[in-house]
Amino acid sequence: MKPLLSLLFLLASAVAPAMAAAPVAPASREASTAIIANLRKVVSDQGVERLEKVRIGGIDQWVSIRGNDRRNPVLLMLHGGPGWVAMPTSWYFQRGWEEYFTVVQWDQRGAGKTYAANDPAVVAPTMTRERMIADSEEMVAWLRGEFGKDRIFVLGHSWGSYLGLELAQRRPEWLHAYIGIGQISNAPESERRGWAWTLQQARADGNAEAVAELNALAPYAQGSTPVPLDALFKQRRWLNHYGGMVHNRRGGDAEAAAVKLSPEYTDQDVADVWKGNDFSMQHLLGEVLTLDMSAVRELKTPLFLFEGRHDHNVSSELAAQWFATVKAPSKQLVWFEQSAHEVMIEEPGKTLLTLVQQVRPIAERAGDAPR
Structure with missing residues (x-):
């Protein structure tokens, strides 16, 4: 037996340097995304991993639904922009969330995979704030029915924080809590x-x-x-x-490039994503930047703000000032000292810990989470 073990050791010693010296690079984008998809594949017994179209607001809209245990509370993320989709970068920041929540990424009307799935000329007249709010309500209603939940969590980032705050005002009985990242307050x-x-x-x-x-x-x-x-x-x-969007980085190029590694996105989706971003901004952004949401003084659902200390894209200083004035059943402002506007990407570990330690217990106390 000892000679055999010695032979195996010698073979392993010989192979390891050879492998290290000549790494094999993925041959294509398809091969690269397959590696990521396989690495983060949901394999737990109670898990859910879905990528599908849902009929919302009269058109097909794409969602990714992922989680290790379908008994966990549902968390819907409303992406920013308008048009800055989070689904294609979620492979980087979201995997840990999926152990504690069933996480839903939704490409909104006019954005991402949803933009590619519909005729822009038909969708263009419907690109209004009220339609986007109505879509958000429909999406929450669909998720409540699909997963048998009375309440879910809604997390809004940037533009999505406008939609999320509207949901929190209009449908508080549907929410465990509202979480704002890069919260819009007084936009002008x-x-x-x-x-x-x-x-x-x-x-x-x-x-x-x-x-x-x-x-x-x-x-x-x-x-x-x-x-x-x-x-x-x-x-x-x-x-x-100057780092007002991503702290100590000159622009968001790293975040934008990560879209190319999305397992949810086809080559055509990647090619179209910036068309959808431009389309959404052209129809919605100018008006959004006239909004003063600081007039909201009371919510009937718990409120969390995750704010990057260095966010000048959507002023975190103003968001904190608004937070101090608003009444809610409970509220918490969490500062991310090494972040600007892309908190979940800039400090993914602290984001996860805060979601698990501060946010999820609300659902646990309501009986909507396995212990």
């Missing part, structure tokens, strides 16, 4: 503060090009008139450059 004031902060960074950096371009936008976001999108994009270019 947020824009003004973002512009002023960016100009300050550019001056400190000696960036004459940025200073000139930002000064040319003044007066920026005055009154209730929508900011022209070309002006907004110029402001965002430099705000992102």
Whole structure:
């Protein structure tokens, strides 16, 4: 037996350096996404892993539903943008959530896979705030019925925080709690503060090009008139450059590139995702940035805010000021000190811990979670 063991050891020792010296790269995007899909495959006995179209608001809308135990509470994430879908980057930040929640990623009307599944010319007239709110209500109602739940959690990010806050006001009896990330409060004031902060960074950096371009936008976001999108994009270019969207990064290129590794997205979906993003922004963004949600003073569902300390894309400072004024059955503001606007990607570990330790117990106390 000993000679055989020695032979096996020698063979392993010989093979290991050879494998390390010549790694085999995936041959294609298909091969790369297959690796990710297999690695995060839900294999638990009570698990759920679904990618499908649901008829919402008269059109086909795509959802991904994933979780280790279908008895867990349902958590619906409302992505930002409008059009900045979270489904294709969820492979990075969401896997841990799925042990404690049944997580639903939904590509909203005009965005992502839903954009690709419908004729934009037909959908365009329906791209209104009220229709998007109605879609959100329909989606929550469908999930409650599909999983036999009286209540679910809703997490809204950025633009999705507007939809989530509307849901929390209109349908509190359907929610265990509302969680806002990059919460919209006073959008025009947020824009003004973002512009002023960016100009300050550019001056400190000696960036004459940025200073000139930002000064040319003044007066920026005055009154209730929508900011022209070309002006907004110029402001965002430099705000992102100085880390106002992702802390200590020059822009969101890493997050955008992660879309290409999404197992949920076909090659065509990847090609179309930015078309959907542009389509959604053209129809919704200007009006959204005129909203002052700080007038909301009371909610009848528990409230959580997850705020990046360095978020200047949607001012976390303003969100905290609003949070201090609102009444709710319970509320908690959690600061993410190493994040800007993309909290769940920038600090995924703290996001998971907060969801598990602070949010999920609400469902446990309601009997909507296995112990």
